[in-house]
Amino acid sequence: CAHSLPSASMHVDPALLDAHILTHTGDAWYGVANGCTRKLGMKICGFLQKNNSLDEKSRMVGAFKESAKNQMCDNSERFMRAETDFSNLFARDLLPAKNGEEPTIQFLLEVVEILTNYVRKTFDRSTKVLDFHHPHQLLEGMEGFNLELSDQPESLEQILVDCRDTLKYGVRTGHPRFFNQLSSGLDIIGLAGEWLTSTANTNMFTYEIAPVFVLMEQLTLKKMREIIGWPNGDGDALFSPGGAISNMYSVMVARYKYFPEVKTKGMSAAPRLVLFTSEHSHYSIKKAGAVLGFGKENVILLKTDERGRVIPADLEAKIIDAKQKGYVPLFVNATAGTTVYGAFDPINDIADICEKYNLWLHVDGAWGGGLLMSRKHRHKLNGIERANSVTWNPHKMMGVPLQCSAILVREKGILQGCNSMCAGYLFQPDKQYDVTYDTGDKAIQCGRHVDIFKFWLMWKAKGTIGFEQHIDRCLELSEYLYNKIKNREGYEMVFEGQPQHTNVCFWYIPPSLRSMPHGDERREKLHRVAPKIKAMMMECGTTMVGYQPQGDKVNFFRMVVSNHAVTKSDIDFLINEIERLGHDL
Amino acid sequence: CAHSLPSASMHVDPALLDAHILTHTGDAWYGVANGCTRKLGMKICGFLQKNNSLDEKSRMVGAFKESAKNQMCDNSERFMRAETDFSNLFARDLLPAKNGEEPTIQFLLEVVEILTNYVRKTFDRSTKVLDFHHPHQLLEGMEGFNLELSDQPESLEQILVDCRDTLKYGVRTGHPRFFNQLSSGLDIIGLAGEWLTSTANTNMFTYEIAPVFVLMEQLTLKKMREIIGWPNGDGDALFSPGGAISNMYSVMVARYKYFPEVKTKGMSAAPRLVLFTSEHSHYSIKKAGAVLGFGKENVILLKTDERGRVIPADLEAKIIDAKQKGYVPLFVNATAGTTVYGAFDPINDIADICEKYNLWLHVDGAWGGGLLMSRKHRHKLNGIERANSVTWNPHKMMGVPLQCSAILVREKGILQGCNSMCAGYLFQPDKQYDVTYDTGDKAIQCGRHVDIFKFWLMWKAKGTIGFEQHIDRCLELSEYLYNKIKNREGYEMVFEGQPQHTNVCFWYIPPSLRSMPHGDERREKLHRVAPKIKAMMMECGTTMVGYQPQGDKVNFFRMVVSNHAVTKSDIDFLINEIERLGHDL
Secondary structure: OOOOOOOOOOOOOHHHHHHHHHOOOOOOOOOOEOOOOHHHHHHHHHHHHHOOOHHHHHHHHHHHHHHHHHHHOOOOEOOOOOOOOHHHOOHHHOOOOOOOHHHHHHHHHHHHHHHHHHHHHHOOOOOOOEOOOOHHHHHHOEOOEOOOOOOOOOOHHHHHHHHHHHHHOOEOOOOOOEEOOOOOOOOHHHHHHHHHHHHHOOOOOOOOOOHHHHHHHHHHHHHHHHHHOOHHHOOEEEEEOOHHHHHHHHHHHHHHHHOOOHHHHOHHHOOOEEEEEEOOOOOHHHHHHHHOOOOHHHEEEEOEOOOOOEOHHHHHHHHHHHHHOOOEEEEEEEEEOOOOOOOEOOHHHHHHHHHHHOOEEEEEEOOOHHHHHOOOOHHHHOOHHHOOEEEEOOOOOOOOOOOOEEEEEOOOOHHHHHHOOOOOOOOOOOOOOOHHHOOHHHOOOOOOOOOHHHHHHHHHHHHHHHHHHHHHHHHHHHHHHHHHHOOOOOEEEOOOOOOOOOOEEEEEOOHHHHOOOOOHHHHHHHHHHHHHHHHHHHHHOOOEEEEEEEOOEEEEEEEOOOOOOOOHHHHHHHHHHHHHHHOOO | OOOOOOOOOOOOOHHHHHHHHHOOOOOOOOOOEOOOOHHHHHHHHHHHHHOOOHHHHHHHHHHHHHHHHHHHOOOOEOOOOOOOOHHHOOHHHOOOOOOOHHHHHHHHHHHHHHHHHHHHHHOOOOOOOEOOOOHHHHHHOEOOEOOOOOOOOOOHHHHHHHHHHHHHOOEOOOOOOEEOOOOOOOOHHHHHHHHHHHHHOOOOOOOOOOHHHHHHHHHHHHHHHHHHOOHHHOOEEEEEOOHHHHHHHHHHHHHHHHOOOHHHHOHHHOOOEEEEEEOOOOOHHHHHHHHOOOOHHHEEEEOEOOOOOEOHHHHHHHHHHHHHOOOEEEEEEEEEOOOOOOOEOOHHHHHHHHHHHOOEEEEEEOOOHHHHHOOOOHHHHOOHHHOOEEEEOOOOOOOOOOOOEEEEEOOOOHHHHHHOOOOOOOOOOOOOOOHHHOOHHHOOOOOOOOOHHHHHHHHHHHHHHHHHHHHHHHHHHHHHHHHHHOOOOOEEEOOOOOOOOOOEEEEEOOHHHHOOOOOHHHHHHHHHHHHHHHHHHHHHOOOEEEEEEEOOEEEEEEEOOOOOOOOHHHHHHHHHHHHHHHOOO
16 A cells, blocks of 8 residues: 555556556556655555545645655556566567566566465475485486576576476475475565565675665674673674684684784794684584684594583693693684584583683584574573674574574674785775775675675564564474474484474484394494485475484484474474384385 | 466466456456466467367366376466555564465565566666765664664564665666676676575585585586686586685685695695785785785785786796795786786786696686687687686676676596585485585585576576677777777876776876876875765766776776676766766866
8 A cells, every 4th residue: 555656757647547546456457656755655545545535636646746756755666567478588688678678577577476486385385395306317407497508598488487497396495394404494574685685786895885785784783792792782793605604704813813913924923723612513613724724633622411512621621731732722612502413512611711721712603593582592502792703693593594694703893903905996995985884804705795684674574572482483393393202102312301402313213123122233224214214205305304423323313493484283294204204114 | 478377276266267368468467377387388378369269278278277187287376466555564474474375475576566666777877876875874864764673573564665775775786887896787687596596595505405506506617617628627616605715715725736734734734835916916815815824925916017917927036036935836826807907917828837836827717707708808818728726706797696706626526625524414425316416515615605596597598699799798898988088188098008808997187187297296186086086976876986096006997897788878978977077176
């Protein structure tokens, strides 16, 4: 209703326009103008719906046109669907081609139809999660779907077919029965945000070309720092291309803090530095060690308890040991929500040790950071406010579309100090605006994708409480799963006790193994169960869940819930499916 | 026409459906089903258009329904626009909410309307490039647009307003008069591709969850390697989050090739390594040196000629000098299309030196790589087939939406060797498919955004020849600009001769400076001209072009063309605008 007002600039017969206002759902194939300022729109519209007097109508339309003249109005048009033959149209016929506007809009609407149908089916449990094909099958070409690129253009009709087929042979990561990854779900607001981001097609490096996005990023990151508990939300931060890069930033910044000369002189300017992280932590810490020139053997792995949480005494022992060997401890990573077990390292205990030995404390909350939004669960991250840096991926537990990962740093200015190179062609000091808003030189990237908008828009649309509800709900569902299987015949839990996060790790034991004595034979057989069930799941396309070995434990299932579409019935479905497929193994 | 068929599963009065097939552009407010298999669709449709016999029609519809039952059918529906009051709807009312389908579709269509209007206006020269506001103005909040996040959710109506305002206060990087960045333009096919990518919302690390995208990436990268000229297109490659990261990969891989022990032991396992790149090269090479632990002072800058091209003799002299100091030369970067001058380093001459001294040769073709697609211009990159690695950003000269940057490596397997950490939870060796398609462990990222689809789709839609035409056209336009201003009163070229790329670098000399003798005063005044004109341009919102100093040269304009919407009239407009705004300075 708010968007039904004609704008002053529309090239449409005024008679039609007026008719449209009155007969809103009628033969609306005609273009209708988009709303001006919102309040005026609602007033006119509401007014007209109540009073059909022609006099009043023309008075209101007049007022509206006046406001449009006064630049209050966004003079856009409603789209019109029209039958279009895409078999004779090519990319070259679209904008900016002459007369390209109509085919452009029609083509985009056709794409949107494909996408909205996909969205609709994603949430429909009668649709499969995937339609599995082996690489060679897809490479050989499915009916009408050929991945090869050619010299000559294809028609837009073929392009539309390609779009449909791409989705058809893909995996519905938003499906209520897709449990395969920490990132799952398809948030509609986030999706709309990504569509807008793609349309704006800009870059985060300067305020000059991304003024709104730069400010949104700044405000959102400040809010995240407040939630972490840093005073006034002070500090610094960036969105980066994923948690691995965010973790890499933390190591870089730690190095810069203690050995700033490495930036100029290289690692030879520093002593042998060592980093500490748990054996259950994400592999990106080790990767950062390799990439940044520490060497992965200088990333020292800490022992965990049986729940996957760092044993603080082991950290202290290894620090002392490293010092005795003449190495210099630099950095400790505490994981808030490990990848497999969902374990939360005891941050306060680790922070005490970091303070004692003057080490950088990073908290990798890529997976568990979202729990900070929940009053019920945030205690699992107690002590995070003592961290020097935090990784937090809204694209995991908070359901934001991929990708959206933040690296947050307590000390202001250190990202800039660590990474700046002062490129003259981007970061001119003599711009007319406050150039402290040009954030590009803080990053290791030059161009940086706009990851903020979808997240900001979701936050607006859900509110902080919306995220809290989402997180509480996911944790309740995993508790439901845990309670369902902990004493169920044919199941063994990988670790005892209720999981801290939504990760529920378990073995399914097929009847044939249930009475087999524990030993190597059983281990070997059990190791093959999860891969076999997973392969059948994928070939049936009914559901997807991850599995892996861990340490000396053979392959087990790791169930996680981060998708807001999941219900208890989907959890039940997963268990039934595992039993159906695994019963005769 | 292919999309006008009813599916068996639609809940629509069959009478309406049939009516629709006949009266295709009639009162189509009613839902219409999407196509089944394409061929059947076309047959029925074509048939019905030619023959309106009711008998034939019902026979065909019957056949169609049969095929739908046989699972050949993609049972999707055409969307229906309906009047929706978004002021009482919230994110929680959208899918997966009960009865969420209708509001979801309506909300997405409303967003699409905002986006298609934006697209339309982007190509409309009567629209401004931007509506400039200072950071404090946007932060204080514009009418109805408040960036602050709150605890409670906002209505979908407000969310739609926020979407409109975000675009309103942003910068139209696709506008024909936006010349500010190497990446510009708004390709409609690429845009559609990004919308689909967002909707698929998946991750590149495994074939398991991105089968189609993984294969598209593989095929496209092979094609790019063929175009580079590596035998059979062999080698390895990845899309990375931008050219800076791609360049960083090249340095990492070079280090791994010559000093693989650095991965394990760190930089202390290697001698003092030095990298070479020109003083005109992109700052990301230096940044890579700092990040990876070489130290930026071990990135040695090479002299260039007055056109910004590396002087090979200087490279050789500096290699010898470094060796004499006991350093170990490792890596040479040759730039194919420098950021400011658009210069192409002489790759063959540099390759000769790299071979002589056994150094890794990287070609940074982030900006100039696109010229490989043009038979007329690819000679500028002669010798690129001798490189060990190449950065090539389709998101720059090829007009692909942000972001899309490839790092291509001649030696197969080296990315994997350099970066793999073999995380068990992602890269299980016991999957049912050929796990060499799980490419995630080659990357420094864990999750990796799907950057391929938009590019693949554009290639399909334009063909190789479409990219060639685009590139030739952009270069013609810059030649037009060069010819227009090289002898024009009030202009001085920053370097003599026709530019190699689309970069045209020039000073505009206001009348007040034209008769001033060369010297410090004139230099200081001239240095302030470009920033002043740029500030006025931005405040008028009419056009945007970059400026910067370079070496001892005071601020000059750098004009570039990569947007397919640009015409000669836009070049003329820019010149007129510079003169209008700068005349009285």
